[in-house]
Amino acid sequence: MKIHEYQAKELMKGAGIAVPAGAMVTSASDAADAAATLVAETGNPVVVVKSQIHAGGRGKGRFIEHPDLGGVNVVLDGIDGGVDATRAKVKQLADQMLGSTLVTVQTGPEGKTVNRLYIEQGIDIATELYVAVLLDRSTSRNIIMASTEGGTEIEVVAEATPEKILKEEIDPAFGLLDFQSAAIAAGLGLEGPAARNGARFLKALAAAAVDLDTDMIEINPLVVTTDGRVMALDGKMSFEANALFRHPRVVSLRDPSEEDAAEAEAKEFGLSFIKLDGSIGCMVNGAGLAMATMDIIKYVGGEPANFLDVGGGADKDQIAAAFKIITADPNVKGIFVNIFGGIMRCDTIAEGVVAAVHEVGLDVPLVVRLEGTNVELGKQIINESGLNVVSAEDMKDGAVKIVELAK
């Protein structure tokens, strides 16, 4: 689960991680007020107006409606013009940004609508760095990863200058140890108060990753200010889905407007669904088989419209819900049901499919491949249903048939 930058910073602040002062707003007049308050509180005439969407690359991104306007804007007008100039400029920017569509390298060409802005105090930056905490799957432990190349995507750094990436493995029994945080601070070139502040920042970050069950915390850039403070200028946090049950506060930060409606609906029915761009709808049991079903559709010349795993114990209602979600996609020109019944019996699936088709209707070709427990009974139910369903011998046969029928 992803959250907005302003939410991540709120959580970080609570975890003892230094962040600049700021406020989230949803209207231009609130934006102007928030900017004036920040200037008064911090004494810094500079403020930053940042688009809040669940995608990176906002600074370099551009609005469709305002092609010259970036997603993150530094307002310097207050330096000479005072707080009224700051208010005017922030209001003007917020008017343009709110409700407009921001396109970044991560949003796709359709972009994302900006509904929330974060107004943040300006920071006198001495150095921009990078730090992240994430799981290292090969060691089954979290690692803290840092680099002097702040502001650059870590994948780019890893590719071009891997020697610039510092790593420390975090033993879950002990957490990030003092000598480890000191080593990273030194490796980042921090000295004096900045070294101490940096080490403290890193320890708080590593602890927050565990306390909040994050998938990843990424601070890019991590900045050192001209007076030696170390703080998170940007902050991205995503949360591990399996642990959300013990973090109701994090769950409350969910922004439904950032999530695909069909994926959210599927989740409510206990289905694992991911929308794709193709024309062949897929309904499968098991994640591996569901992925392989998409692959085989592509292999025989089609394009999958979705990933859908109904799980190992789906009932009739779930099958019907799955069918509705698939057929609601106007791109779908054919449906492939691919089931290897283990615990789930083929006759249960067949009954579910027949009931769903009767309820939802069916305007596109349907190919069903059943294998495994009670397969003969399942096939009989399909064949005797009077529905226009094509049976497949195996997975490849089914894929070939549905791609042909959907042409």
Place this chain on the structure above:
Amino acid sequence: MSVLVNKETKVLVQGLGKTGRFHTDKAVAYGTNMVAAVHPSRAGESESFSGEVDPSGVEGRADSYTAELPIFRSVEAAVDATGANASVIYVPPPFAADAIMEAGDAGVPLIICVTEGIPVADMVVAKRFLEGRGVRLVGPNCPGVITPRECKIGIMPGYIHTPGKIGVVSRSGTLTYEAVHQLTLNGLGQTTAIGIGGDPVNGTNFVDCLSLFNDDPDTKGVIMIGEIGGTAEEEAADWITAHMTKPVAGFIAGTSAPPGKRMGHAGAIISGGKGTAVAKIEALEAAGVVVAPTPTDMGSAMMQAMSAGGL
């Protein structure tokens, strides 16, 4: 011969909820030597099972079975009383990592965790806890382990399996069933099928299983089924190049998966350009593995690998 489990394996079950009871019954029907259950609030009681035996299971039994499984307060008590040497875990996700650690602390040599949805951070701790304890964890989020006609531990349908000469190791449950079914139909059969699970932090990995199968005289070839995410398949490819003496076939799911999306399994995600199916397929092919282009071709890929190996 086989790996991990056989007729001698004595199994205890942790978690006797609806799922745990259902699959324990199936295991007893198959002929698995189920010896104990652990349930803190039901210590001293027993759980009854009865029904028709699974004809695909252990041979030479009567047509029906009845069994009384004694329930113990702790894994330690169950092991002391019954000599159980394997545990299967169906405990719900919030408590499953603790169940794994309890089994590890009691020294159960083989711990098979079926539970899906365990928090990653819990598994990081559990894996750390098991270090140095000399026990093996299989899973979590896996179908389990089966040696056909000897011992079935987990949720796989028994009847698709048949004794034979291929070792099966997989991150995906249903794709394991696909592979096993094809190996049964083409007559190769299985020595042991191991589901290592779809989570990013798991116990036994591909390399562990390849090594076990390499040392098992009855296993003549291995099929490994991977998917996007992580680098376990690449590490397996390196190990195969250096050590494997038997033919290996494979399949990798997720060639069409978009980056940055978790494809059902918690561990199935391409992140930062790493963990793609193409990279895994290339690594395996470079190691001489016959990679099936689709799941339908897994059985024939194994045949091809065997005949290329002169078998």
